Amino acid sequence: MERGSVKTINPWVYAIIKAAARIYLAPFFELRVKGQENVPPKSSFILLPKHQRWEDIPLLGLASPVPLYYVAKSELFMNRLSNWFMSSLGGIPLDRRRPLASRNSIKAIVRLLQGRAGVVVFPEGTYYKNAMGSGHVGLIRLIRSRMDLPFIPAGIRYSGRGVRKLVEIKFGEALFWQSSTEPEAFLASAVQEIKLLSGLG
Numbered sequence: 001m002e003r004g005s006v007k008t009i010n011p012w013v014y015a016i017i018k019a020a021a022r023i024y025l026a027p028f029f030e031l032r033v034k035g036q037e038n039v040p041p042k043s044s045f046i047l048l049p050k051h052q053r054w055e056d057i058p059l060l061g062l063a064s065p066v067p068l069y070y071v072a073k074s075e076l077f078m079n080r081l082s083n084w085f086m087s088s089l090g091g092i093p094l095d096r097r098r099p100l101a102s103r104n105s106i107k108a109i110v111r112l113l114q115g116r117a118g119v120v121v122f123p124e125g126t127y128y129k130n131a132m133g134s135g136h137v138g139l140i141r142l143i144r145s146r147m148d149l150p151f152i153p154a155g156i157r158y159s160g161r162g163v164r165k166l167v168e169i170k171f172g173e174a175l176f177w178q179s180s181t182e183p184e185a186f187l188a189s190a191v192q193e194i195k196l197l198s199g200l201g
Contacts, residue, residue: 009067013088021058028164029055033063035171038152041066044113045174046143048190049154050198051122052129055167056156060120061089063169069112070120071139074102092119094139110146119143123191132195137187144183150174153190155197170197 025031039045047068049060057070069090077083077093086093092109094102109119121140124133140151153172160166172193177186195201 009069009090010088011067014067014090017089018061022062025055025058025062029059029167030164031059031062032166032168033171034168035173036063036065038171038173039065039118040150040152040174042116044116044147044149045118046113046140046149046151047118047120047154047171048123048140048151048194049120049169050132050156050194051124051127052156052158053127056122057120059156059167059169060154063171064118066118068118068120069109071105071109071122106142109143113143113147113149123187123194130200132191132198132200135187135191137183140187141183144177148177150176151190153193153197155194155199157199168199172197 039047047060047064049056061068067090069092071094072086072091074093074095076086076091092105092112094105112119121143123135123137123140125136126133152174155168155170155172157168158165159168175186175190175193192201
């Protein structure tokens with residue numbers, strides 16, 4: 001693979017980092033979670049969350065009842081240490097500007113999903129603070145062309161003016177992409193659901 005490697009989550013590293021993240025984030029965020037029952041415990045799924053800020057990733061990890069793999073920009077895997085760290089936590093490198101260079105990552109995503117994993121794809125592609133981006137259909141359309149699986153929308157809402165902010169993460173009910181539905185129509189419905197779950201509707 002050109003940038004980084006995709007491997008199974010290291011359970012020891014994942015547990016240690018998750019515990020450390022909980023301690024580190026506690027002074028800054030009060031986390032409230034709803035809809036955990038909508039996250040499949042033993043089957044594959046794509047999680048489609050709102051993307052507000054970089055803390056979304058560790059907070060989603062704390063909120064989810066199952067370990068998650070994350071599609072992340074390839075620049076985060078540039079050196080050996082960051083590559084090991086990101087890969088141990090389930091990071092999957094993807095270069096959105098050079099899709100062909102990430103073909104091995106795409107294959108790895110499909111393999112993980114075939115192995116009943118949960119993979120996070122931020123449909124907006126970048127941060128949109130207190131607003132909802134229109135989204136990009138490319139990656140989720142590619143995954144859907146390979147296999148049929150549920151898409152779980154997730155809302156993330158930050159509130160409060162002090163140092164310690166309230167973070168509400170809501171996992172919505174599964175969305176199923178019917179073969180007769182156009183990609184843009186499915187994306188629009190998913191984005192609308194994420195928007196509502198994030199309190200932006």
